[in-house]
Amino acid sequence: MPARMPAGNSPTSAVVLLSGGLDSATTLALARHDGYDCHCLSFDYGQRHTFELDAARKIATAAGVADHRVARIDLGLFGGSALTDETLDVPKDRDDTQLAHGVPITYVPARNTIFLSFALAFAETLDATDILIGVNALDYSGYPDCRPEYIHAFASMANLATKLATEDGRTIRVHAPLIEMTKAQIIQRGLELGVNYALTHTCYDPADDGRACGHCDACQLRRRGFAEAGQTDPIAYVN
Amino acid sequence: MPARMPAGNSPTSAVVLLSGGLDSATTLALARHDGYDCHCLSFDYGQRHTFELDAARKIATAAGVADHRVARIDLGLFGGSALTDETLDVPKDRDDTQLAHGVPITYVPARNTIFLSFALAFAETLDATDILIGVNALDYSGYPDCRPEYIHAFASMANLATKLATEDGRTIRVHAPLIEMTKAQIIQRGLELGVNYALTHTCYDPADDGRACGHCDACQLRRRGFAEAGQTDPIAYVN
Numbered sequence: 001m002p003a004r005m006p007a008g009n010s011p012t013s014a015v016v017l018l019s020g021g022l023d024s025a026t027t028l029a030l031a032r033h034d035g036y037d038c039h040c041l042s043f044d045y046g047q048r049h050t051f052e053l054d055a056a057r058k059i060a061t062a063a064g065v066a067d068h069r070v071a072r073i074d075l076g077l078f079g080g081s082a083l084t085d086e087t088l089d090v091p092k093d094r095d096d097t098q099l100a101h102g103v104p105i106t107y108v109p110a111r112n113t114i115f116l117s118f119a120l121a122f123a124e125t126l127d128a129t130d131i132l133i134g135v136n137a138l139d140y141s142g143y144p145d146c147r148p149e150y151i152h153a154f155a156s157m158a159n160l161a162t163k164l165a166t167e168d169g170r171t172i173r174v175h176a177p178l179i180e181m182t183k184a185q186i187i188q189r190g191l192e193l194g195v196n197y198a199l200t201h202t203c204y205d206p207a208d209d210g211r212a213c214g215h216c217d218a219c220q221l222r223r224r225g226f227a228e229a230g231q232t233d234p235i236a237y238v239n
Numbered sequence: 240m241p242a243r244m245p246a247g248n249s250p251t252s253a254v255v256l257l258s259g260g261l262d263s264a265t266t267l268a269l270a271r272h273d274g275y276d277c278h279c280l281s282f283d284y285g286q287r288h289t290f291e292l293d294a295a296r297k298i299a300t301a302a303g304v305a306d307h308r309v310a311r312i313d314l315g316l317f318g319g320s321a322l323t324d325e326t327l328d329v330p331k332d333r334d335d336t337q338l339a340h341g342v343p344i345t346y347v348p349a350r351n352t353i354f355l356s357f358a359l360a361f362a363e364t365l366d367a368t369d370i371l372i373g374v375n376a377l378d379y380s381g382y383p384d385c386r387p388e389y390i391h392a393f394a395s396m397a398n399l400a401t402k403l404a405t406e407d408g409r410t411i412r413v414h415a416p417l418i419e420m421t422k423a424q425i426i427q428r429g430l431e432l433g434v435n436y437a438l439t440h441t442c443y444d445p446a447d448d449g450r451a452c453g454h455c456d457a458c459q460l461r462r463r464g465f466a467e468a469g470q471t472d473p474i475a476y477v478n
Binding site for chain 1: 308311313314316318347349351352353355357359360361363364383384386388389392393396400403404405406
Protein backbone atom coordinates (compact mmCIF):
# COMPACT_ATOMS: atom_id res chain seq x y z
CA MET A 1 0.00 0.00 0.00
CA PRO A 2 2.36 2.78 -1.10
CA ALA A 3 1.13 6.34 -0.76
CA ARG A 4 -0.10 7.42 -4.16
CA MET A 5 1.01 10.63 -5.83
CA PRO A 6 -1.81 13.16 -5.50
CA ALA A 7 -3.31 14.24 -8.83
CA GLY A 8 -2.78 17.76 -10.17
CA ASN A 9 -0.32 20.42 -9.15
CA SER A 10 -1.80 21.77 -5.93
CA PRO A 11 -0.78 19.80 -2.88
CA THR A 12 -3.33 17.36 -1.50
CA SER A 13 -3.78 17.40 2.25
CA ALA A 14 -3.14 14.24 4.19
CA VAL A 15 -3.19 13.34 7.86
CA VAL A 16 -0.01 11.62 9.01
CA LEU A 17 0.07 9.80 12.33
CA LEU A 18 3.35 10.77 13.94
CA SER A 19 4.40 8.89 17.06
CA GLY A 20 7.95 10.18 17.13
CA GLY A 21 9.39 6.78 16.26
CA LEU A 22 11.48 5.67 13.33
CA ASP A 23 8.56 4.30 11.33
CA SER A 24 6.31 7.33 11.54
CA ALA A 25 9.22 9.69 10.78
CA THR A 26 9.87 7.69 7.62
CA THR A 27 6.17 7.65 6.75
CA LEU A 28 6.10 11.45 7.03
CA ALA A 29 9.12 11.70 4.71
CA LEU A 30 7.41 9.41 2.18
CA ALA A 31 4.21 11.46 2.35
CA ARG A 32 6.13 14.68 1.73
CA HIS A 33 8.08 13.03 -1.07
CA ASP A 34 4.75 12.02 -2.65
CA GLY A 35 3.64 15.65 -2.59
CA TYR A 36 1.17 15.65 0.28
CA ASP A 37 0.56 18.72 2.38
CA CYS A 38 1.04 16.97 5.71
CA HIS A 39 -1.09 17.54 8.81
CA CYS A 40 0.53 15.53 11.57
CA LEU A 41 -1.27 14.06 14.53
CA SER A 42 0.34 12.78 17.73
CA PHE A 43 -1.17 11.55 20.97
CA ASP A 44 -0.52 12.24 24.58
CA TYR A 45 -2.11 9.00 25.71
CA GLY A 46 -0.73 8.46 29.14
CA GLN A 47 2.55 6.99 27.96
CA ARG A 48 5.06 6.15 30.69
CA HIS A 49 7.34 8.85 29.31
CA THR A 50 7.12 11.90 27.01
CA PHE A 51 10.31 11.40 25.01
CA GLU A 52 8.27 10.03 22.13
CA LEU A 53 6.06 13.14 22.00
CA ASP A 54 9.08 15.41 22.22
CA ALA A 55 10.55 13.48 19.30
CA ALA A 56 7.32 13.89 17.32
CA ARG A 57 7.47 17.65 17.78
CA LYS A 58 11.10 17.81 16.66
CA ILE A 59 10.41 15.65 13.60
CA ALA A 60 7.41 17.76 12.59
CA THR A 61 9.41 20.95 13.02
CA ALA A 62 12.38 19.59 11.06
CA ALA A 63 10.04 18.56 8.25
CA GLY A 64 8.33 21.96 8.25
CA VAL A 65 4.87 20.43 8.12
CA ALA A 66 1.70 22.47 7.61
CA ASP A 67 0.23 21.52 10.94
CA HIS A 68 1.00 19.33 13.94
CA ARG A 69 -1.59 18.65 16.61
CA VAL A 70 -1.32 16.65 19.79
CA ALA A 71 -4.56 15.05 20.97
CA ARG A 72 -4.73 14.29 24.66
CA ILE A 73 -6.55 11.04 25.33
CA ASP A 74 -6.56 8.88 28.38
CA LEU A 75 -5.75 5.32 27.38
CA GLY A 76 -4.40 4.68 30.86
CA LEU A 77 -8.04 4.78 32.00
CA PHE A 78 -8.35 1.18 30.86
CA GLY A 79 -4.86 -0.14 31.65
CA GLY A 80 -3.91 -3.51 30.22
CA SER A 81 -0.57 -2.55 28.67
CA ALA A 82 3.00 -2.18 29.88
CA LEU A 83 3.16 1.01 27.81
CA THR A 84 0.52 2.77 29.89
CA ASP A 85 0.68 0.92 33.20
CA GLU A 86 3.81 1.48 35.27
CA THR A 87 3.07 -1.59 37.39
CA LEU A 88 3.71 -3.85 34.38
CA ASP A 89 7.27 -4.58 33.30
CA VAL A 90 8.39 -3.97 29.73
CA PRO A 91 9.86 -7.29 28.50
CA LYS A 92 13.58 -7.25 27.72
CA ASP A 93 15.95 -9.34 25.61
CA ARG A 94 13.26 -11.56 24.13
CA ASP A 95 14.67 -14.00 21.58
CA ASP A 96 13.55 -14.39 17.97
CA THR A 97 10.96 -17.03 18.80
CA GLN A 98 9.40 -14.82 21.44
CA LEU A 99 9.50 -11.79 19.14
CA ALA A 100 7.86 -13.71 16.33
CA HIS A 101 5.00 -15.25 18.27
CA GLY A 102 2.18 -13.90 20.35
CA VAL A 103 0.90 -10.47 21.24
CA PRO A 104 3.20 -9.00 23.90
CA ILE A 105 2.30 -7.07 27.05
CA THR A 106 3.37 -3.86 25.31
CA TYR A 107 0.30 -4.16 23.08
CA VAL A 108 -2.08 -1.29 23.95
CA PRO A 109 -5.68 -2.46 23.47
CA ALA A 110 -7.21 -1.01 20.29
CA ARG A 111 -4.52 1.67 20.11
CA ASN A 112 -4.21 1.92 16.33
CA THR A 113 -8.00 1.85 16.01
CA ILE A 114 -8.24 4.81 18.36
CA PHE A 115 -5.39 6.64 16.62
CA LEU A 116 -6.88 6.05 13.17
CA SER A 117 -10.32 7.13 14.41
CA PHE A 118 -8.90 10.46 15.51
CA ALA A 119 -7.01 10.73 12.22
CA LEU A 120 -10.31 10.14 10.45
CA ALA A 121 -11.98 12.95 12.41
CA PHE A 122 -9.05 15.26 11.64
CA ALA A 123 -9.12 14.31 7.94
CA GLU A 124 -12.83 14.97 7.72
CA THR A 125 -12.50 18.47 9.17
CA LEU A 126 -9.68 19.16 6.65
CA ASP A 127 -11.76 17.74 3.79
CA ALA A 128 -8.83 15.36 3.29
CA THR A 129 -9.25 11.77 2.15
CA ASP A 130 -5.75 10.45 2.79
CA ILE A 131 -4.44 9.10 6.09
CA LEU A 132 -0.94 7.70 6.51
CA ILE A 133 0.17 5.39 9.30
CA GLY A 134 3.61 3.86 9.78
CA VAL A 135 2.59 0.34 10.76
CA ASN A 136 4.78 -2.51 9.72
CA ALA A 137 3.68 -6.11 9.38
CA LEU A 138 7.10 -7.74 9.15
CA ASP A 139 9.05 -6.40 12.12
CA TYR A 140 5.94 -5.55 14.07
CA SER A 141 6.28 -7.29 17.43
CA GLY A 142 3.07 -9.26 16.89
CA TYR A 143 0.46 -6.51 17.14
CA PRO A 144 -2.81 -7.46 15.37
CA ASP A 145 -3.52 -3.86 14.40
CA CYS A 146 -0.37 -3.67 12.26
CA ARG A 147 -1.52 -6.14 9.60
CA PRO A 148 -2.73 -5.33 6.05
CA GLU A 149 -6.14 -6.96 6.59
CA TYR A 150 -6.73 -4.72 9.58
CA ILE A 151 -5.80 -1.56 7.63
CA HIS A 152 -8.17 -2.58 4.81
CA ALA A 153 -11.00 -3.23 7.26
CA PHE A 154 -10.48 0.14 8.90
CA ALA A 155 -10.64 1.89 5.52
CA SER A 156 -13.86 0.02 4.63
CA MET A 157 -15.41 1.11 7.90
CA ALA A 158 -14.20 4.70 7.45
CA ASN A 159 -15.95 4.89 4.08
CA LEU A 160 -19.26 4.08 5.78
CA ALA A 161 -18.63 6.23 8.85
CA THR A 162 -18.16 9.71 7.53
CA LYS A 163 -20.05 12.53 5.87
CA LEU A 164 -17.00 12.96 3.65
CA ALA A 165 -17.52 9.51 2.15
CA THR A 166 -21.27 8.94 2.36
CA GLU A 167 -22.56 12.39 1.46
CA ASP A 168 -19.71 13.98 -0.46
CA GLY A 169 -18.90 10.77 -2.34
CA ARG A 170 -15.17 10.88 -1.64
CA THR A 171 -13.09 7.76 -0.99
CA ILE A 172 -11.04 7.68 2.19
CA ARG A 173 -7.73 5.91 1.80
CA VAL A 174 -5.58 4.61 4.62
CA HIS A 175 -2.00 4.30 3.44
CA ALA A 176 0.48 2.12 5.27
CA PRO A 177 3.50 2.57 3.04
CA LEU A 178 5.88 0.61 5.32
CA ILE A 179 3.61 -2.34 5.89
CA GLU A 180 5.54 -4.82 3.73
CA MET A 181 9.02 -3.44 4.39
CA THR A 182 11.68 -4.76 6.73
CA LYS A 183 13.10 -2.40 9.33
CA ALA A 184 16.35 -2.30 7.32
CA GLN A 185 14.47 -1.30 4.16
CA ILE A 186 12.57 1.40 6.07
CA ILE A 187 15.82 2.87 7.41
CA GLN A 188 17.48 2.72 4.00
CA ARG A 189 14.56 4.50 2.34
CA GLY A 190 14.34 7.09 5.14
CA LEU A 191 18.04 7.91 4.81
CA GLU A 192 17.61 8.38 1.04
CA LEU A 193 14.83 10.86 1.83
CA GLY A 194 16.95 12.71 4.37
CA VAL A 195 15.25 11.58 7.58
CA ASN A 196 17.30 12.56 10.63
CA TYR A 197 16.92 9.45 12.77
CA ALA A 198 18.75 11.20 15.62
CA LEU A 199 15.44 13.00 16.26
CA THR A 200 13.42 9.80 16.61
CA HIS A 201 12.58 7.91 19.79
CA THR A 202 11.85 4.20 19.70
CA CYS A 203 12.47 2.71 23.16
CA TYR A 204 9.57 1.49 25.31
CA ASP A 205 11.50 1.91 28.55
CA PRO A 206 14.05 4.73 28.31
CA ALA A 207 16.34 5.98 31.08
CA ASP A 208 15.42 9.20 32.83
CA ASP A 209 17.73 11.13 30.51
CA GLY A 210 15.92 9.72 27.45
CA ARG A 211 18.57 7.22 26.38
CA ALA A 212 17.14 4.03 24.89
CA CYS A 213 17.36 0.85 26.99
CA GLY A 214 18.59 -1.18 24.03
CA HIS A 215 16.82 -4.35 25.15
CA CYS A 216 13.04 -3.93 24.80
CA ASP A 217 11.38 -5.33 21.67
CA ALA A 218 11.35 -1.93 20.00
CA CYS A 219 15.06 -1.30 20.67
CA GLN A 220 15.97 -4.79 19.48
CA LEU A 221 14.06 -4.38 16.21
CA ARG A 222 15.57 -0.93 15.65
CA ARG A 223 19.14 -2.00 16.34
CA ARG A 224 18.81 -5.04 14.12
CA GLY A 225 17.36 -2.83 11.38
CA PHE A 226 20.31 -0.45 11.46
CA ALA A 227 22.76 -3.35 11.51
CA GLU A 228 21.07 -5.06 8.56
CA ALA A 229 20.99 -1.79 6.64
CA GLY A 230 24.72 -1.38 7.33
CA GLN A 231 24.07 2.00 8.93
CA THR A 232 24.96 3.57 12.25
CA ASP A 233 22.09 4.31 14.60
CA PRO A 234 22.61 7.95 15.70
CA ILE A 235 20.72 7.69 19.03
CA ALA A 236 22.24 6.98 22.43
CA TYR A 237 21.68 3.65 24.22
CA VAL A 238 22.19 2.87 27.90
CA ASN A 239 24.02 -0.28 26.83
CA MET B 240 -29.34 -6.38 16.01
CA PRO B 241 -30.88 -7.09 19.41
CA ALA B 242 -28.49 -7.74 22.29
CA ARG B 243 -28.30 -11.50 22.71
CA MET B 244 -28.81 -13.22 26.04
CA PRO B 245 -25.40 -14.25 27.37
CA ALA B 246 -24.90 -17.99 27.72
CA GLY B 247 -24.64 -19.65 31.12
CA ASN B 248 -25.62 -18.41 34.53
CA SER B 249 -22.76 -16.08 35.39
CA PRO B 250 -23.23 -12.59 34.02
CA THR B 251 -21.31 -11.73 30.88
CA SER B 252 -19.54 -8.39 30.91
CA ALA B 253 -20.44 -5.86 28.27
CA VAL B 254 -19.35 -2.30 27.56
CA VAL B 255 -22.28 0.07 27.15
CA LEU B 256 -21.74 3.50 25.60
CA LEU B 257 -23.69 5.91 27.76
CA SER B 258 -24.10 9.47 26.50
CA GLY B 259 -26.75 10.47 28.99
CA GLY B 260 -29.43 10.70 26.33
CA LEU B 261 -32.69 8.83 25.96
CA ASP B 262 -31.31 6.24 23.54
CA SER B 263 -28.28 5.21 25.55
CA ALA B 264 -30.32 5.06 28.79
CA THR B 265 -32.69 2.64 27.04
CA THR B 266 -29.78 0.64 25.64
CA LEU B 267 -28.38 0.25 29.14
CA ALA B 268 -31.78 -0.97 30.39
CA LEU B 269 -31.95 -3.50 27.54
CA ALA B 270 -28.43 -4.71 28.29
CA ARG B 271 -29.27 -5.20 31.96
CA HIS B 272 -32.53 -6.92 31.03
CA ASP B 273 -30.51 -9.29 28.82
CA GLY B 274 -28.35 -10.19 31.81
CA TYR B 275 -25.15 -8.34 31.00
CA ASP B 276 -22.86 -7.08 33.72
CA CYS B 277 -22.64 -3.53 32.38
CA HIS B 278 -19.48 -1.43 32.26
CA CYS B 279 -20.54 2.00 31.10
CA LEU B 280 -18.38 4.41 29.18
CA SER B 281 -19.05 8.12 28.68
CA PHE B 282 -16.95 10.85 27.11
CA ASP B 283 -15.99 14.31 28.13
CA TYR B 284 -15.24 15.37 24.57
CA GLY B 285 -15.37 19.13 24.67
CA GLN B 286 -19.15 19.33 24.48
CA ARG B 287 -20.61 22.84 24.71
CA HIS B 288 -22.25 21.83 27.98
CA THR B 289 -21.90 19.15 30.67
CA PHE B 290 -25.57 18.39 31.29
CA GLU B 291 -25.27 15.27 29.16
CA LEU B 292 -22.39 13.93 31.25
CA ASP B 293 -24.20 14.73 34.48
CA ALA B 294 -27.17 12.81 33.11
CA ALA B 295 -24.94 9.84 32.25
CA ARG B 296 -23.66 9.72 35.83
CA LYS B 297 -27.19 9.81 37.24
CA ILE B 298 -28.41 7.09 34.86
CA ALA B 299 -25.47 4.83 35.70
CA THR B 300 -26.01 5.36 39.42
CA ALA B 301 -29.75 4.71 39.15
CA ALA B 302 -29.07 1.49 37.24
CA GLY B 303 -26.46 0.38 39.78
CA VAL B 304 -23.98 -0.60 37.09
CA ALA B 305 -20.74 -2.44 37.81
CA ASP B 306 -18.55 0.33 36.51
CA HIS B 307 -18.87 3.75 34.88
CA ARG B 308 -15.85 5.49 33.40
CA VAL B 309 -15.58 8.86 31.75
CA ALA B 310 -12.87 9.19 29.14
CA ARG B 311 -11.61 12.68 28.51
CA ILE B 312 -10.86 13.24 24.85
CA ASP B 313 -10.43 16.45 22.95
CA LEU B 314 -12.65 16.35 19.88
CA GLY B 315 -12.79 20.15 19.91
CA LEU B 316 -9.16 20.01 18.72
CA PHE B 317 -10.47 19.43 15.21
CA GLY B 318 -13.66 21.51 15.28
CA GLY B 319 -16.12 21.04 12.43
CA SER B 320 -19.28 20.53 14.50
CA ALA B 321 -21.83 22.73 16.17
CA LEU B 322 -21.69 20.36 19.14
CA THR B 323 -18.05 21.13 19.89
CA ASP B 324 -17.59 24.58 18.36
CA GLU B 325 -19.39 27.45 20.08
CA THR B 326 -18.98 29.67 17.03
CA LEU B 327 -21.36 27.45 15.04
CA ASP B 328 -25.10 27.72 15.62
CA VAL B 329 -27.19 24.68 16.48
CA PRO B 330 -30.00 24.54 13.86
CA LYS B 331 -33.52 25.03 15.24
CA ASP B 332 -37.05 24.20 14.07
CA ARG B 333 -35.94 22.29 10.98
CA ASP B 334 -38.89 20.78 9.11
CA ASP B 335 -39.34 17.11 8.20
CA THR B 336 -37.64 17.49 4.83
CA GLN B 337 -34.60 19.07 6.44
CA LEU B 338 -34.53 16.47 9.20
CA ALA B 339 -34.76 13.63 6.70
CA HIS B 340 -32.04 14.76 4.31
CA GLY B 341 -28.39 15.56 4.63
CA VAL B 342 -25.83 15.39 7.39
CA PRO B 343 -26.40 18.37 9.71
CA ILE B 344 -23.84 20.70 11.28
CA THR B 345 -24.35 18.90 14.60
CA TYR B 346 -22.57 15.88 13.12
CA VAL B 347 -19.24 15.43 14.96
CA PRO B 348 -16.67 14.01 12.55
CA ALA B 349 -16.00 10.33 13.22
CA ARG B 350 -17.55 10.58 16.68
CA ASN B 351 -19.11 7.15 16.89
CA THR B 352 -15.96 5.62 15.43
CA ILE B 353 -13.91 7.24 18.17
CA PHE B 354 -16.44 6.24 20.85
CA LEU B 355 -16.59 2.64 19.63
CA SER B 356 -12.79 2.50 19.44
CA PHE B 357 -12.55 3.43 23.10
CA ALA B 358 -15.30 0.93 23.91
CA LEU B 359 -13.25 -1.69 22.09
CA ALA B 360 -10.17 -0.86 24.16
CA PHE B 361 -12.25 -1.01 27.35
CA ALA B 362 -13.84 -4.31 26.31
CA GLU B 363 -10.47 -5.83 25.57
CA THR B 364 -9.10 -4.95 29.00
CA LEU B 365 -12.22 -6.50 30.57
CA ASP B 366 -11.91 -9.60 28.39
CA ALA B 367 -15.43 -8.74 27.21
CA THR B 368 -16.63 -9.34 23.67
CA ASP B 369 -19.89 -7.39 23.74
CA ILE B 370 -20.28 -3.68 23.09
CA LEU B 371 -23.65 -1.91 23.07
CA ILE B 372 -24.35 1.42 21.42
CA GLY B 373 -27.69 3.24 21.27
CA VAL B 374 -27.58 4.40 17.67
CA ASN B 375 -30.80 4.62 15.78
CA ALA B 376 -31.14 4.55 12.00
CA LEU B 377 -34.75 5.71 11.72
CA ASP B 378 -34.92 8.87 13.80
CA TYR B 379 -31.24 9.54 13.54
CA SER B 380 -30.87 13.08 12.17
CA GLY B 381 -28.92 11.86 9.16
CA TYR B 382 -25.64 10.79 10.76
CA PRO B 383 -23.76 8.23 8.62
CA ASP B 384 -22.30 6.50 11.69
CA CYS B 385 -25.76 5.49 12.93
CA ARG B 386 -26.53 3.06 10.11
CA PRO B 387 -26.48 -0.77 10.29
CA GLU B 388 -23.85 -1.11 7.54
CA TYR B 389 -21.53 1.12 9.53
CA ILE B 390 -22.01 -0.92 12.72
CA HIS B 391 -21.30 -4.15 10.82
CA ALA B 392 -18.15 -2.66 9.27
CA PHE B 393 -16.92 -1.54 12.68
CA ALA B 394 -17.42 -5.03 14.10
CA SER B 395 -15.55 -6.60 11.17
CA MET B 396 -12.66 -4.24 11.74
CA ALA B 397 -12.71 -4.87 15.50
CA ASN B 398 -12.34 -8.59 14.93
CA LEU B 399 -9.11 -7.95 13.02
CA ALA B 400 -7.84 -5.24 15.37
CA THR B 401 -7.58 -6.90 18.73
CA LYS B 402 -5.63 -9.52 20.60
CA LEU B 403 -8.96 -10.67 22.03
CA ALA B 404 -10.16 -11.67 18.57
CA THR B 405 -7.01 -12.59 16.69
CA GLU B 406 -5.07 -14.43 19.39
CA ASP B 407 -7.74 -15.55 21.84
CA GLY B 408 -10.18 -16.51 19.06
CA ARG B 409 -13.14 -14.65 20.55
CA THR B 410 -15.73 -12.86 18.43
CA ILE B 411 -16.41 -9.22 19.22
CA ARG B 412 -20.02 -8.21 18.75
CA VAL B 413 -21.29 -4.67 18.44
CA HIS B 414 -24.95 -4.55 19.41
CA ALA B 415 -27.16 -1.68 18.34
CA PRO B 416 -30.48 -2.85 19.78
CA LEU B 417 -32.34 0.37 18.91
CA ILE B 418 -31.14 0.66 15.36
CA GLU B 419 -34.40 -0.32 13.67
CA MET B 420 -36.75 1.19 16.26
CA THR B 421 -38.65 4.46 16.07
CA LYS B 422 -38.18 6.94 18.89
CA ALA B 423 -41.71 6.11 20.09
CA GLN B 424 -40.89 2.40 20.22
CA ILE B 425 -37.67 3.13 22.11
CA ILE B 426 -39.53 5.17 24.71
CA GLN B 427 -42.27 2.56 25.04
CA ARG B 428 -39.71 -0.21 25.57
CA GLY B 429 -37.70 1.89 28.01
CA LEU B 430 -40.77 2.64 30.11
CA GLU B 431 -41.59 -1.08 30.23
CA LEU B 432 -38.08 -1.65 31.57
CA GLY B 433 -38.41 1.10 34.15
CA VAL B 434 -36.13 3.72 32.62
CA ASN B 435 -36.50 7.06 34.37
CA TYR B 436 -36.40 9.45 31.42
CA ALA B 437 -36.40 12.40 33.83
CA LEU B 438 -32.71 11.64 34.32
CA THR B 439 -31.85 11.83 30.62
CA HIS B 440 -30.59 14.83 28.68
CA THR B 441 -31.17 15.13 24.95
CA CYS B 442 -30.94 18.79 23.93
CA TYR B 443 -28.04 20.05 21.82
CA ASP B 444 -28.42 23.63 23.04
CA PRO B 445 -29.81 23.76 26.57
CA ALA B 446 -30.41 26.88 28.67
CA ASP B 447 -27.90 27.71 31.40
CA ASP B 448 -30.14 25.98 33.94
CA GLY B 449 -30.12 22.77 31.88
CA ARG B 450 -33.64 23.03 30.46
CA ALA B 451 -33.96 21.70 26.91
CA CYS B 452 -34.44 24.25 24.12
CA GLY B 453 -37.25 22.24 22.56
CA HIS B 454 -36.34 23.21 19.01
CA CYS B 455 -33.03 21.60 18.01
CA ASP B 456 -33.16 18.37 15.99
CA ALA B 457 -32.63 16.24 19.10
CA CYS B 458 -35.43 17.96 21.04
CA GLN B 459 -37.79 17.73 18.08
CA LEU B 460 -37.18 13.99 17.65
CA ARG B 461 -37.56 13.41 21.39
CA ARG B 462 -40.79 15.39 21.71
CA ARG B 463 -42.29 13.72 18.67
CA GLY B 464 -41.30 10.33 20.11
CA PHE B 465 -43.07 10.95 23.40
CA ALA B 466 -46.13 12.29 21.57
CA GLU B 467 -46.28 9.27 19.27
CA ALA B 468 -45.86 6.93 22.22
CA GLY B 469 -48.71 8.69 23.98
CA GLN B 470 -46.47 9.42 26.95
CA THR B 471 -45.54 12.55 28.85
CA ASP B 472 -41.94 13.69 28.60
CA PRO B 473 -40.81 14.29 32.19
CA ILE B 474 -38.03 16.80 31.40
CA ALA B 475 -38.35 20.59 31.39
CA TYR B 476 -38.30 22.61 28.17
CA VAL B 477 -37.68 26.35 27.77
CA ASN B 478 -40.68 26.46 25.46
